[in-house]
Amino acid sequence: MLLYSSTSIFDEAAARVVKEEEWWFESEEGNLLKWHWPLGLIYDSHTIAASIRPTTSSSSLQSVPLRLVLHLVSPPTEKLLLSPSAEACKQAFMGQMKEADFIRWGNTKRMTGLRKAEQDGLWEGIKEHNFDEYWRVASKVTPTTTPARSQSPPLPSSTSLHTRPPSADPQTGNGGPDRDGAYNVRNIPVRIYLPDGPVIQDVVPPLLDDGSPNSLHDFLSKNLSKLFPASPSEPPFHELAYPIIQGVEIPGDAEMAWLGACMAGADGWVNVCIGIIRDHGSRL
Amino acid sequence: MSFTTLTHAEFEEGCKAFISKCALDRDPISRRKYPPGWHWHEHTSFPQLGYMSRSLSIPAHSLCEDHLDDETDEVYVEVPEDDAEAPQVIRELVTVTLSVVYSPTYQVPALYFTAHHTSGSPLTLPEITRLPLFREGLFPDEQGGSFALNVPDSSFAMLSQGDHPTLGTPSWYLHPCHTSAVSPGSLYWVTLSTSLHITVV
Numbered sequence: 001m002l003l004y005s006s007t008s009i010f011d012e013a014a015a016r017v018v019k020e021e022e023w024w025f026e027s028e029e030g031n032l033l034k035w036h037w038p039l040g041l042i043y044d045s046h047t048i049a050a051s052i053r054p055t056t057s058s059s060s061l062q063s064v065p066l067r068l069v070l071h072l073v074s075p076p077t078e079k080l081l082l083s084p085s086a087e088a089c090k091q092a093f094m095g096q097m098k099e100a101d102f103i104r105w106g107n108t109k110r111m112t113g114l115r116k117a118e119q120d121g122l123w124e125g126i127k128e129h130n131f132d133e134y135w136r137v138a139s140k141v142t143p144t145t146t147p148a149r150s151q152s153p154p155l156p157s158s159t160s161l162h163t164r165p166p167s168a169d170p171q172t173g174n175g176g177p178d179r180d181g182a183y184n185v186r187n188i189p190v191r192i193y194l195p196d197g198p199v200i201q202d203v204v205p206p207l208l209d210d211g212s213p214n215s216l217h218d219f220l221s222k223n224l225s226k227l228f229p230a231s232p233s234e235p236p237f238h239e240l241a242y243p244i245i246q247g248v249e250i251p252g253d254a255e256m257a258w259l260g261a262c263m264a265g266a267d268g269w270v271n272v273c274i275g276i277i278r279d280h281g282s283r284l
Numbered sequence: 285m286s287f288t289t290l291t292h293a294e295f296e297e298g299c300k301a302f303i304s305k306c307a308l309d310r311d312p313i314s315r316r317k318y319p320p321g322w323h324w325h326e327h328t329s330f331p332q333l334g335y336m337s338r339s340l341s342i343p344a345h346s347l348c349e350d351h352l353d354d355e356t357d358e359v360y361v362e363v364p365e366d367d368a369e370a371p372q373v374i375r376e377l378v379t380v381t382l383s384v385v386y387s388p389t390y391q392v393p394a395l396y397f398t399a400h401h402t403s404g405s406p407l408t409l410p411e412i413t414r415l416p417l418f419r420e421g422l423f424p425d426e427q428g429g430s431f432a433l434n435v436p437d438s439s440f441a442m443l444s445q446g447d448h449p450t451l452g453t454p455s456w457y458l459h460p461c462h463t464s465a466v467s468p469g470s471l472y473w474v475t476l477s478t479s480l481h482i483t484v485v
Binding site: 078092 | 327332333388390391431440449452
């Protein structure tokens with residue numbers, strides 16, 4: 001995803017010699033950037049990496065540009081996927097979208113039901129930074145939210161293509177107009193990224209066994225019980241960590257189903273990055 | 285596409301049962317079914333990331349004259365008797381690490397693997413498709429891609445690159461839709477079924 005903006009900085013003679021598939025990026029701090037990750041995830045990952053760096057002072061936890069080092073040769077193949085071409089980026093992206101589609105509905109009919117031109121349109125929209133072109137197709141496969149169904153706040157009117165007014169959308173359950181509803185998904189495509197740890201993926205249903213909406217806090221306390229204790233009456237009695245999605249710190253009562261419809265990345269995945277709170281209690 | 289799903293706990297139980305069978309059985313036929321070398325790996329902090337893996341050395345591509353030694357997994361090549369002067373075919377060996385992991389997306393076992401030349405450099409996609417791990421004729425003609433291998437009639441790529449779910453290192457990933465497409469003649473391959481049994485084909 002980073003490769004497109006870089007090609008314009010070389011003059012033609014130089015560009016003929018360098019091979020883009022040999023390029024790779026590091027952050028200024030020496031962290032390797034995974035080329036198949038969305039840029040927003042790379043940025044949030046950079047933010048949380050700063051939260052555990054001993055040299056980071058509280059003032060530098062502000063939002064700062066991500067400074068990159070571009071290498072032109074010898075990609076570390078023990079750490080990076082191979083052959084990052086434009087086509088590879090597209091295949092990686094489409095693979096993630098289909099997987100998200102499968103997690104939501106147990107099949108990929110919504111994605112495979114798109115014409116080839118539409119599927120290509122998703123990627124073209126991203127490549128050309130054209131949200132409208134992307135959303136024209138993505139709105140057909142992304143879950144919808146209806147304010148009447150949940151406790152969450154209604155979406156702002158700029159996304160009115162994606163919501164219907166409560167009066168026009170009675171609660172009909174499966175098969176009705178709410179067939180694509182965020183709370184009708186089987187599971188939400190979510191991954192958790194730690195500052196220095198593996199990527200965690202779990203089965204995340206929209207509702208808990210008792211019928212209540214699965215919240216971000218429920219989800220995090222299940223998967224990271226030491227960082228997010230289930231109840232405030234359990235030790236350590238103060239916050240240890242915070243979740244960031246799309247650069248925003250998200251409150252624990254946010255509902256996973258709503259996040260899956262409104263805070264997912266372009267590939268359909270909700271990427272939760274966990275920052276660590278240090279003793280002086282400051283954070284992003 | 286339908287799957288019988290497993291929980292991670294069931295997956296772990298199945299893997300450990302398989303590994304203990306590998307430790308017990310010694311007759312050649314059983315060893316084909318339960319080859320040595322599979323180990324269970326835990327993640328230090330996250331039990332749901334446990335997986336099993338096996339490393340082996342195999343030829344870069346198969347020849348029909350190959351004999352596979354059950355004891356050592358080594359391959360030796362027949363030299364034709366009528367041409368004793370002919371040079372032996374020297375074939376490169378490739379180091380393959382197979383990992384059977386739990387896929388939280390499909391809730392079934394999935395296969396991740398790496399393949400490296402003895403120099404340490406990773407195999408390219410065309411080289412991967414020539415490994416004797418796979419059933420002959422399985423892959424369509426070269427699609428010109430280097431990231432993933434797509435096949436007709438499937439919305440998911442059969443083989444693609446991805447980060448190993450526990451190690452985070454680059455791997456090749458066989459999509460669970462396609463794990464039945466394994467080589468029946470290969471000693472090295474693991475067929476992943478969605479029951480508790482993980483059998484070697």
